[in-house]
Amino acid sequence: xxxxxxxxxxxxxxxxxxxxxxxxxxxxxxxxxxxxxxxxxxxxxxxxxxxxxxxxxxxxxxxxxxxxxxxxxxxxxxxxxxxxxxxxxxxxxxxxxxxxxxxxxxxxxxxxxxxxxxxxxxxxxxxxxxxxxxxxxxxxxxxxxxxxxxxxxxxxxxxxxxxxxxxxxxxxxxxxxxxxxxxxxxxxxxxxxxxxxxxxxxxxxxxxxxxxxxxxxxxxxxxxxxxxxxxxxxxxxxxxxxxxxxxxxxxxxxxxxxxxxxxxxxxxxxxxxxxxxxxxxxxxxxxxxxxxxxxxxxxxxxxxxxxxxxxxxxxxxxxxxxxxxxxxxxxxxxxxxxxxxxxxxxxxxxxxxxxxxxxxxxxxxxxxxxxxxxxxxxxxxxxxxxxxxxxxxxxxxxxxxxxxxxxxxxxxxxxxxxxxxxxxxxxxxxxxxxxxxxxxxxxxxxxxxxxxxxxxxxxxxxxxxxxxxxxxxxxxxxxxxxxxxxxxxxxxxxxxxxxxxxxxxxxxxxxxxxxxxxxxxxxxxxxxxxxxxxxxxxxxxxxxxxxxxxxxxxxxxxxxxxxxxxxxxxxxxxxxxxxxxxxxxxxxxxxxxxxxxxxxxxxxxxxx
Amino acid sequence: xxxxxxxxxxxxxxxxxxxxxxxxxxxxxxxxxxxxxxxxxxxxxxxxxxxxxxxxxxxxxxxxxxxxxxxxxxxxxxxxxxxxxxxxxxxxxxxxxxxxxxxxxxxxxxxxxxxxxxxxxxxxxxxxxxxxxxxxxxxxxxxxxxxxxxxxxxxxxxxxxxxxxxxxxxxxxxxxxxxxxxxxxxxxxxxxxxxxxxxxxxxxxxx
Numbered sequence: 001x002x003x004x005x006x007x008x009x010x011x012x013x014x015x016x017x018x019x020x021x022x023x024x025x026x027x028x029x030x031x032x033x034x035x036x037x038x039x040x041x042x043x044x045x046x047x048x049x050x051x052x053x054x055x056x057x058x059x060x061x062x063x064x065x066x067x068x069x070x071x072x073x074x075x076x077x078x079x080x081x082x083x084x085x086x087x088x089x090x091x092x093x094x095x096x097x098x099x100x101x102x103x104x105x106x107x108x109x110x111x112x113x114x115x116x117x118x119x120x121x122x123x124x125x126x127x128x129x130x131x132x133x134x135x136x137x138x139x140x141x142x143x144x145x146x147x148x149x150x151x152x153x154x155x156x157x158x159x160x161x162x163x164x165x166x167x168x169x170x171x172x173x174x175x176x177x178x179x180x181x182x183x184x185x186x187x188x189x190x191x192x193x194x195x196x197x198x199x200x201x202x203x204x205x206x207x208x209x210x211x212x213x214x215x216x217x218x219x220x221x222x223x224x225x226x227x228x229x230x231x232x233x234x235x236x237x238x239x240x241x242x243x244x245x246x247x248x249x250x251x252x253x254x255x256x257x258x259x260x261x262x263x264x265x266x267x268x269x270x271x272x273x274x275x276x277x278x279x280x281x282x283x284x285x286x287x288x289x290x291x292x293x294x295x296x297x298x299x300x301x302x303x304x305x306x307x308x309x310x311x312x313x314x315x316x317x318x319x320x321x322x323x324x325x326x327x328x329x330x331x332x333x334x335x336x337x338x339x340x341x342x343x344x345x346x347x348x349x350x351x352x353x354x355x356x357x358x359x360x361x362x363x364x365x366x367x368x369x370x371x372x373x374x375x376x377x378x379x380x381x382x383x384x385x386x387x388x389x390x391x392x393x394x395x396x397x398x399x400x401x402x403x404x405x406x407x408x409x410x411x412x413x414x415x416x417x418x419x420x421x422x423x424x425x426x427x428x429x430x431x432x433x434x435x436x437x438x439x440x441x442x443x444x445x446x447x448x449x450x451x452x453x454x455x456x457x458x459x460x461x462x463x464x465x466x467x468x469x470x471x472x473x474x475x476x477x478x479x480x481x482x483x484x485x486x487x488x489x490x491x492x493x494x495x496x497x498x499x500x501x502x503x504x505x506x507x508x509x510x511x512x513x514x515x516x517x518x519x520x521x522x523x524x525x526x527x528x529x530x531x532x533x534x535x536x537x538x539x540x541x542x543x544x545x546x547x548x549x550x551x552x553x554x555x556x557x558x559x560x561x562x563x564x565x566x567x568x569x570x571x572x573x574x575x576x577x578x579x580x581x582x583x584x585x586x587x588x589x590x591x592x593x594x595x596x597x598x599x600x601x602x603x604x605x606x607x608x
Numbered sequence: 609x610x611x612x613x614x615x616x617x618x619x620x621x622x623x624x625x626x627x628x629x630x631x632x633x634x635x636x637x638x639x640x641x642x643x644x645x646x647x648x649x650x651x652x653x654x655x656x657x658x659x660x661x662x663x664x665x666x667x668x669x670x671x672x673x674x675x676x677x678x679x680x681x682x683x684x685x686x687x688x689x690x691x692x693x694x695x696x697x698x699x700x701x702x703x704x705x706x707x708x709x710x711x712x713x714x715x716x717x718x719x720x721x722x723x724x725x726x727x728x729x730x731x732x733x734x735x736x737x738x739x740x741x742x743x744x745x746x747x748x749x750x751x752x753x754x755x756x757x758x759x760x761x762x763x764x765x766x767x768x769x770x771x772x773x774x775x776x777x778x779x780x781x782x783x784x785x786x787x788x789x790x791x792x793x794x795x796x797x798x799x800x801x802x803x804x805x806x807x808x809x810x811x812x813x814x815x
Contacts, residue, residue, distance in 0.1 A: 386694055386696070389693070389694040390666070390693035390694035391693070392693075393692075393693040393694055393713060393714045393715055394622050394624075394625060394693050394714065395624070396714070396715050397625055397628070397691070397693070397713075397714025397715050398622065398624045398625040398627070398628040398629075398714075399628070400628075400714075400715055400717075400718075401625065401628030401629045401631065401632045401718075402627075402628040402631060402632075404632050404718040405628065405631035405632040405634070405635045405636075406631075408632070408635035408636060409631075409635050412635075419631070423631060426624060426627060426628065429624065430624055430628075433624070
């Protein structure tokens with residue numbers, strides 16, 4: 001049995017097996033370039049081993065030289081792949097040096113295939129027999145190639161490159177990889193240089209590349225398999241962290257969703273599906289998902305998604321979803337766009353949460369707040385009207401008593417005319433007393449102290465719209481604001497004018513509520529009218545005003561609403577008139593009513 | 609028994625209302641007297657006055673409810689009718705609990721006011737008569753000897769002469785004598801009459 005045959009075949013076999021394993025790894029994961037490079041170098045190592053085995057048994061110098069020439073090809077492949085392996089695996093090593101080594105090795109190969117037998121020998125005169133591992137093998141005898149110095153240079157460059165890369169990796173905290181790869185490659189190359197020198201001197205039958213390269217291949221394989229083991233560990237960790245995440249998400253009632261923009265596939269996890277209560281298992285499309293969103297919310301949800309993708313904004317929305325069973329659920333969703341290297345959107349990934357309960361709670365709260373506000377208003381007006389009634393009933397009672405007495409006096413025969421005259425005097429005075437009470441009450445409502453300032457109506461209207469936005473939304477109404485361009489400013493008391501607009505808006509909302517169906521719109525418009533005035537109109541699509549009530553609508557305590565206090569419009573009128581304006585009401589041609597009031601512009605000359 | 613003339617005492621801080629109501633009362637045939645405050649009324653009202661009080665609820669210093677309480681404590685608790693500018697539920701409840709005859713707003717029709725006054729006057733007469741009787745009875749009782757009072761007590765409990773004699777440890781003839789005397793002093797002719805006045809005077813409760 002030949003030990004040489006066994007050892008060299010085994011080296012080739014091991015190299016080929018490892019090459020196959022890592023080639024398969026690369027096939028599964030095309031990003032694993034290091035594995036591919038390793039597979040190529042291991043195949044080259046196997047080829048070198050087999051060539052060497054044949055070479056050592058060559059019978060003629062020419063045969064030896066030809067095989068050595070091909071061995072140089074295998075060596076070049078190994079050399080170059082090692083350089084790039086280190087670059088990919090350790091992610092260190094100087095790029096220019098790597099290219100220089102690659103180029104130089106290419107040059108050596110060109111020389112290798114020029115008429116000279118190979119890059120090592122200029123001429124092999126003869127073969128002489130040497131004893132190696134109990135076997136008689138051929139060793140070359142001849143002139144070395146002067147270009148052989150290039151090979152030495154190349155090896156030296158590789159050594160420098162590897163050393164530099166290993167040191168850099170060490171500094172980056174990858175000490176083990178640097179040590180294993182650096183030490184094995186350096187050892188192997190030193191050995192190769194020694195063996196090559198011995199071969200050139202005819203002492204060894206070959207540079208024993210099979211052994212040298214096996215060291216490197218094993219070292220690289222060891223490193224890569226450590227990686228494989230670590231990958232497995234990582235995947236286990238990942239699974240665990242995923243499980244933890246899922247538990248946390250379930251506890252927080254968070255659902256995950258993922259919209260693959262390119263393939264238009266929406267994936268939603270179990271929690272998300274359960275909470276939205278609406279989606280069939282598996283993947284669905286973007287449009288299918290949107291079709292389950294409440295019709296009123298659909299357009300703006302679609303818009304928000306498009307904006308998130310176009311402008312790279314975070315997607316955040318609270319909307320209603322309709323389940324096929326007919327229920328309605330409030331969902332809060334947020335997400336982030338992921339893009340590829342070119343900046344094209346790949347997917348929108350995010351979380352969703354069922355906030356139906358929170359929304360309901362908020363609605364209840366809002367309702368209570370409104371009810372409270374109304375109660376306070378009613379209470380205040382109730383106190384006012386009680387005081388008014390008491391004040392008025394004094395003179396009214398006196399008038400009544402006098403009139404009753406007068407009637408009785410008239411029945412006497414003869415009537416006591418003196419008494420009757422006194423009665424009439426008293427009645428007149430009591431009547432004036434009653435009128436004075438009413439005047440006093442009106443004075444209370446008249447707002448004589450105004451803090452006048454120059455006010456832009458656009459701003460004023462928008463402030464009021466903001467103030468009432470939640471109420472408008474809660475009542476399902478839409479508010480439109482139309483202020484004509486270049487509208488002059490008015491002079492007025494901001495707070496009181498806001499009060500007027502709030503009163504009119506609330507009245508409008510009440511009018512919408514009183515109407516069962518139809519459009520729910522309120523429009524506030526402001527325009528310049530004749531006489532240095534600005535007219536503001538609050539127009540609703542509600543029930544409108546009973547034509548009989550249009551006349552006394554602005555009188556105190558006149559109300560058309562079952563729960564009304566009848567003071568809102570009276571106060572509004574008092575405020576507008578204190579500003580030097582007028583207020584009037586009319587019914588729209590179609591539906592609803594319109595309250596218009598005028599205010600004088602701040603600088604009449606400028607406006608004219 | 610002839611009653612003295614009943615007077616309607618009007619108490620109100622509103623001078624003009626006072627004039628109006630006084631005219632109405634006068635033309636309707638009532639004797640009336642006006643006071644512009646509760647304090648004034650309590651100070652000037654005659655102790656033996658009969659009739660009723662027509663009071664405003666809201667007055668400065670002493671209001672209607674306080675006047676009502678003060679009257680109830682006095683020896684001459686005249687019935688009260690309230691007339692108010694604006695009545696609220698709590699004060700009307702308080703007034704009625706305090707024994708007010710009625711509670712009216714100032715703009716109530718004449719008929720309602722007159723009817724309330726009539727009821728108050730009738731009640732005053734009734735209550736006054738009951739008070740008088742009780743007073744007379746009390747005076748008569750004061751003339752009884754201790755023995756006679758004891759016999760009266762047993763008679764009102766429904767005991768017969770024999771039982772009374774046994775209870776008092778005296779003979780039956782003495783009991784009969786005491787009975788005759790006490791009935792003479794109280795001015796009654798029969799036991800039935802005796803029990804009736806005893807009920808009126810509030811004497812029937814066990815001691």
